[in-house]
Amino acid sequence: MADTMEMIDQSDISLLYPDADSLRRHSLGEDIARLSHETEEQLELSCLMDLKSCDFGSFYTSDPEVILYRQETFADMMANPSLIGILHKMIPFLNDITELRRMGSDSAASTEAYLYSITEVELYTSLLELLQTQLLPLAPNFKSAAFRKFAERINILTGSEYYRNLNDELKELTSRVREIKSITIGVNLDAQLRAERAGVLSINNDHFKSGELLDKMLRLNFKNDDMTCIAPLVSFRKGQSDNQQAALSNAFNGAINDVFKSSVRSWKKVIQLYVLENTDFLIRMMPEIEFVTKGTELLLKLKEAGCTLCNPVIEPMTEKTFRTKGLCNPIVTLKLNAPVVPNDFRFDEDGMIYVLTGPNRGGKSVITCAVGIAFVMAQLGLPVCADECTISPTDAIYTHFPTGSEDTIDKGRLGEECSRLGTIFEQVTEDSLVLLDESLSSTGSYEGAYIASEVLQGFSLVRCRGIFCTHLHDLAASVDSINETCLAKGGVKIDNLVAAIEEGSRSFKIKRMKPDGKSYARDIAEKYGLSIDKILKKIQTK
Structure with a gap:
């Protein structure tokens, strides 16, 4: 052996x-x-x-x-x-x-x-x-x-x-x-016919049968039947107290254990x-x-829903690579049970951290989570939901999403958000991925943009990869000035991403470009007839 x-x-x-x-x-x-x-x-x-x-x-x-x-x-x-x-x-x-x-x-x-x-x-x-x-x-x-x-x-x-x-x-x-069905027990009695000592006589392959003494004496076919009792069989526990039952059970078990002791040792x-x-x-x-x-069942469900899967190419952690073509969010795919709008995404020397802006329900949170999930699936050894993917693993993923934390009672929502961001800064390294979704949106846009710019500078100087999904358009507009400060101190470059609007409708396409906050409002106003030209026309024709 x-x-x-x-x-x-x-x-x-x-x-x-x-x-x-x-x-x-x-x-x-x-x-x-x-x-x-x-x-x-x-x-x-x-x-x-x-x-x-x-x-x-x-x-x-x-x-x-x-x-x-x-x-x-x-x-x-x-x-x-x-x-x-x-x-x-x-x-x-x-x-x-x-x-x-x-x-x-x-x-x-x-x-x-x-x-x-x-x-x-x-x-x-x-x-x-x-x-x-x-x-x-x-x-x-x-x-x-x-x-x-x-x-x-x-x-x-x-x-x-x-x-x-x-x-x-x-x-x-x-x-x-x-085959063991019963045991035969021998019992020694004292002068008062009380049980004094007992021991196992044999282990049997048949059950004992209930009987009567008269049957045993008169019926010849019972005379040599060792398995038929001369008195009725009674329940093991009948008429006994709990202590008596325990004592009798222990006695039986002890006797049987003695019989099997050598077998137990050899078999163990x-x-x-x-x-x-x-x-x-x-x-x-x-x-x-x-x-x-469960991982394979997940992959089969994603394929059935029309999702393209690929094994990512793995590069050294120090390269900090992340390039994908046709990236999809698998959770949205499973919920819709249909393919979703794919996006190309990459971190590179012109953008290791992104400020992602765009309209409500335009796909900002979806792509932010899609990037995080792609890292998770890749580092679990699973294929990712993309046509192509090249990735350098992270040492950790940190998320800062809206939460109903009880800390908001004591600190207020802004205080709770800042506290969680502080915890991330205590742990994040240049090999980490940080995902922020609507962080610092609990305060006014001026205060929020100010704190957010400080946070962005901090992550830039850590040199990690990250996405800051936000409605703070002033923050997106200040990316150039933030870069000017950070690059001089050895930080990584920050760039803008925009959830695009096409002809007044959400396209769910994420584009690498500077945002024009007014364009979203302008497209929506045009779509619903609220541009000044259309408003005047309605006034004149009523």
Whole structure:
């Protein structure tokens, strides 16, 4: 068995991490990627996947090797969608094994532990049979290292002599235990006919039958029947107090434990040497199984809704690259169950931070979230909703969206907004992404624009990537002067984006240009007949 174990290291088998070292680094937080619960909520990531065992942050990574490894895993899942069902079927087995271990640890050397051990082995062999009959036939199709290693491991386990012997021994032990129907007890009495000592005489494969002494004496066919009682059978607990029931149960259990003691020891040794070792890696994979199955189901829904998916090209974090063509917001796509207006988007030396303005419901928040979700999906190892995408991972994503926080009671909304911005500045680095949606809109436009310009300067000097989605048109108009100050101090350049209006209607297209705040009002006024020319015409014709 030791030789078999050495053929493939089970610690290396993961659907999400290429080796034990990358898993260790992620567990210790050494791959420097942070996705807070607040960011998850504000980007509405639960609309993509409803994860039960872990949150998105548990899988968020900045390691290019890990991201590429996962891209291969999801490619295999998409090419072999029946894997979803196979992996789903594994979960009940693994949940039951986990629960049995918990229960068995409370009854270390009892008959209960013996029975738990047998059940655990039954679950283990049934699980391997499932994988042998359903997963291994797909193995020739696998291109990812994850599924190739997984299939190889299952092939080794199910093909080993130890596994075959385990199956044979399990059948024998199961049969032996399942056939036990009763026990015969011998009881010594004292002079007053009170029970003095008792012990197990035999373990039987048949049930005792209720009888009468007269039947036993008169009916010849009962005379040699050791399983028919000379008195009626009564309920085990009839006429007993709780203490008496507990005492009798303990006595029975103690006697049976003595009978099975050697079997418990030998069988537990089998569990410890083989089954525990070979189910640990499967139990560890449970959160990964949930993530890859739900991730694949998400991708299939997006494809069905007409969304284009692509695996992003991953560049070093220091490059701070983000270029997309045909970027879409997957949450809006799922809600509409139809393709949405795509946009091209990029961070570059002329714009690492954008001030995004435009009309209400013109797509500003949609594109802001789309950029954030693209980073999240890419760094989870998923394809992104775009025709093309090249990305340098972030070390964290920080969001500052409108919130109904209770802090507004004590601080006021503006105070609460400023407090949250201050917290972001305490953590943000040049490798972070910052997304602000209608920040500082709780105060007057003059005060809001002033504070916002200070905030923009701060992010520019941090040199992070970011989007500031706002109605503060004075802020957008002051981008040139902000750049003049920041560039002189080594900051990154800020640029403008506009949610375009075409012929008085929202186009949901995001354009890189300087905004003309009046143009939105002018187009809307024209559309609804409220330009001065049309107003005069209405007055003259009434």
